[in-house]
Amino acid sequence: MTGLRRALGLVAIEGIVVGLVALAIILSSDHVDGKALSAALTLFVGWSWIGVGLYAWWRRPDNRFGVLMTAVGFAFFLMALTAADARWLFTVGVILSSVYAAVFVHMLLSYPDGRIGSPAIRRLVAAGYTLSVLGPLPTLMFADIEEKGCENCPVPTIFVADDGTAFTILNTLTTLSAVVVVGYVLYIVIQRWQDAAQAQRRAMAPVMWSGVCLLVLLAGSLTSEAVDGPDVVYNVTSLLALIFFALTPYGFLFGLLRSRVVQAGAVTELLHRMGEGSDRSGLREMLSTALGDRSLQVVYWLEDKRRWVDAAGRPTSLPGDDDPARAVTRVEREGRAVGAIVHDRALCEDPELVRSVAAATGLSIENERLQAQLRARVEELRASRARIVEAGTAERRRLERNLHDGAQQRLVALSLTMRLAQSKLHQDPDTAAKLLGGAQEELTRALEELRELARGIHPAVLSDRGLAPALEALAGRSPVPVELAGTPRERLPPAVEAAAYFVVAEALTNVVKYAKASQARVQVSRSNGHAIVEVADDGCGGADPDRGSGLRGLADRISALDGTLELRSPEGAGTLLRAEIPV
Amino acid sequence: MACTILIVDDHPSFRASARVVLESDGFDVVGEAADGASAIQECCRLRPQVVLLDVQLPDIDGFDVCEQITAHVEHPVVIMTSSRDSSDFGPLVSTSGACGFVPKAELSGERVQELISA
Numbered sequence: 001m002t003g004l005r006r007a008l009g010l011v012a013i014e015g016i017v018v019g020l021v022a023l024a025i026i027l028s029s030d031h032v033d034g035k036a037l038s039a040a041l042t043l044f045v046g047w048s049w050i051g052v053g054l055y056a057w058w059r060r061p062d063n064r065f066g067v068l069m070t071a072v073g074f075a076f077f078l079m080a081l082t083a084a085d086a087r088w089l090f091t092v093g094v095i096l097s098s099v100y101a102a103v104f105v106h107m108l109l110s111y112p113d114g115r116i117g118s119p120a121i122r123r124l125v126a127a128g129y130t131l132s133v134l135g136p137l138p139t140l141m142f143a144d145i146e147e148k149g150c151e152n153c154p155v156p157t158i159f160v161a162d163d164g165t166a167f168t169i170l171n172t173l174t175t176l177s178a179v180v181v182v183g184y185v186l187y188i189v190i191q192r193w194q195d196a197a198q199a200q201r202r203a204m205a206p207v208m209w210s211g212v213c214l215l216v217l218l219a220g221s222l223t224s225e226a227v228d229g230p231d232v233v234y235n236v237t238s239l240l241a242l243i244f245f246a247l248t249p250y251g252f253l254f255g256l257l258r259s260r261v262v263q264a265g266a267v268t269e270l271l272h273r274m275g276e277g278s279d280r281s282g283l284r285e286m287l288s289t290a291l292g293d294r295s296l297q298v299v300y301w302l303e304d305k306r307r308w309v310d311a312a313g314r315p316t317s318l319p320g321d322d323d324p325a326r327a328v329t330r331v332e333r334e335g336r337a338v339g340a341i342v343h344d345r346a347l348c349e350d351p352e353l354v355r356s357v358a359a360a361t362g363l364s365i366e367n368e369r370l371q372a373q374l375r376a377r378v379e380e381l382r383a384s385r386a387r388i389v390e391a392g393t394a395e396r397r398r399l400e401r402n403l404h405d406g407a408q409q410r411l412v413a414l415s416l417t418m419r420l421a422q423s424k425l426h427q428d429p430d431t432a433a434k435l436l437g438g439a440q441e442e443l444t445r446a447l448e449e450l451r452e453l454a455r456g457i458h459p460a461v462l463s464d465r466g467l468a469p470a471l472e473a474l475a476g477r478s479p480v481p482v483e484l485a486g487t488p489r490e491r492l493p494p495a496v497e498a499a500a501y502f503v504v505a506e507a508l509t510n511v512v513k514y515a516k517a518s519q520a521r522v523q524v525s526r527s528n529g530h531a532i533v534e535v536a537d538d539g540c541g542g543a544d545p546d547r548g549s550g551l552r553g554l555a556d557r558i559s560a561l562d563g564t565l566e567l568r569s570p571e572g573a574g575t576l577l578r579a580e581i582p583v
Numbered sequence: 584m585a586c587t588i589l590i591v592d593d594h595p596s597f598r599a600s601a602r603v604v605l606e607s608d609g610f611d612v613v614g615e616a617a618d619g620a621s622a623i624q625e626c627c628r629l630r631p632q633v634v635l636l637d638v639q640l641p642d643i644d645g646f647d648v649c650e651q652i653t654a655h656v657e658h659p660v661v662i663m664t665s666s667r668d669s670s671d672f673g674p675l676v677s678t679s680g681a682c683g684f685v686p687k688a689e690l691s692g693e694r695v696q697e698l699i700s701a
Binding site: 404405408409410411412413415416417419420423424442 | 600
């Protein structure tokens with residue numbers, strides 16, 4: 001900020017120096033009538049623009065509008081060169097004497113943010129600059145300037161001949177072009193006014209209306225010049241134009257100051273109402289009143305979830321930078337994001353107002369954020385609890401189905417075979433022996449299926465011997481080679497051991513089913529009061545966390561223990577499933 | 584002449600065991616079906632005297648299959664079977680049009696004969 005101040009200070013000094021140089025040139029001129037008045041007017045207009053421009057530049061450093069206003073002031077001082085007595089300086093002065101009008105048009109077209117949007121507008125601005133320089137050339141090259149009312153003026157260095165026809169043709173051409181450009185600019189400015197929202201119009205008014213008046217007068221004077229009307233029209237309109245031109249920066253200054261006054265009032269009112277203490281719906285209401293935006297919304301940032309939520313804790317998203325209607329002002333406390341105000345884009349005209357209001361409500365927003373965080377957590381717990389119940393029911397269904405289709409069917413078949421064997425025992429002992437052999441095989445398979453099922457419900461080795469032997473057994477049964485890189489020596493709480501075991505079991509199942517991996521690595525460690533479970537593979541990656549219910553169920557199981565589950569699976573670079581469970 | 588019977592069950596192991604048991608007890612197993620739709624089809628095609636029908640089929644529920652089979656005027660005798668107990672199904676067996684229920688583990692020609700004669 002101090003850097004900006006120093007730079008602006010330097011520009012101000014330059015402005016003063018340039019003004020004084022202009023003053024010296026005018027006062028020492030041989031061909032200017034009413035030197036004192038002329039010098040006073042020039043200084044007043046030039047310094048007004050530079051002064052107000054610098055103020056705007058300082059208040060809104062990221063807006064180039066202030067820069068352009070300052071530039072208008074400097075360009076205006078160029079006109080003083082027409083008072084120079086040296087032929088070349090006088091010539092340059094006349095050529096550059098209208099540049100200020102082009103800078104003004106540039107400024108008007110780039111209102112309010114100081115930037116030019118479309119290429120068409122850019123071409124219009126370029127045409128303005130070109131015409132401002134070309135405009136005086138016919139007079140300088142083909143006219144007797146003493147005849148044109150400039151008595152005692154030096155002969156321009158680019159004077160060719162006193163050629164009435166050439167002058168008339170060229171001058172009519174440039175003047176008509178200028179009229180077209182000015183007309184087009186007017187059209188665009190009025191169109192913008194019509195498109196603007198109420199809040200925007202209030203902010204635009206001073207600049208736009210003084211700009212429009214100035215353009216109308218400029219068009220009038222140019223037309224009268226082109227049609228070679230009486231000089232008095234030309235002089236009256238140009239004097240009026242000059243007055244408007246001198247007053248324009250003050251109009252803008254008025255707009256700026258008014259917004260500060262309104263802003264101070266709004267913030268005071270807001271602080272007062274907050275002090276009275278109001279209910280929760282009040283914060284949005286208060287902000288909406290203070291900023292005059294009925295559509296305003298307040299959203300909160302949850303750092304742990306890295307997402308935005310509304311007051312009810314529901315996830316929400318912010319409008320993008322390119323959203324034509326909505327804009328975002330972020331609210332921070334002690335350097336941390338706590339929330340954001342989503343408001344009408346028109347309020348961007350007055351960023352300080354939104355910022356001061358945001359700063360004033362920082363603490364309330366922080367409180368609201370904590371509430372929203374709590375609501376989000378409750379909502380999440382509710383959903384996760386429902387999923388756990390659902391998963392429990394689904395699991396029981398699966399168990400019943402597995403028991404029915406597996407072991408039970410085998411035992412039924414076994415029963416029938418035994419009955420048959422019994423009936424054949426005496427008449428046909430050979431068939432009976434064959435049937436008993438088959439029964440034996442069937443019994444072995446039934447036992448195997450029951451073992452597998454029991455292990456899926458809860459592995460006995462885990463409760464009896466702990467995580468390490470259980471994981472070794474799991475690794476041993478996996479068709480993909482598994483490296484067991486480490487497990488804690490001591491026993492962990494049963495719920496944590498079970499969660500860790502099922503994370504590894506689910507991960508290894510997925511490795512076998514989807515990963516196309518050549519090997520997997522399992523590690524369970526303790527760090528900072530957490531059990532860290534990691535299963536990595538060298539497979540194809542690209543795992544979708546929403547695929548199937550397995551991972552979702554695991555995430556619920558882990559979150560019931562206040563832990564977190566994270567899946568990293570970049571395409572083509574393996575998969576890492578990592579759980580952190582507080583111990 | 585031996586009594587003809589169609590076995591309907593989605594477990595091949597049970598169909599195989601049931602066929603051995605019933606054939607050794609003098610029944611003529613004329614066909615097998617693995618789901619409800621093919622059970623109804625085979626019933627029309629083979630016209631068995633008895634259908635041994637599992638309750639839990641992959642497509643249509645066994646009781647619904649039974650209702651469809653017994654809706655015809657000349658319909659076979661249907662005997663429901665399951666690895667579950669008949670008490671698991673409440674009144675469903677009697678209301679479905681089946682003539683009786685035999686638990687899978689107790690299946691024998693004798694039991695089937697008893698139910699048909701009853």
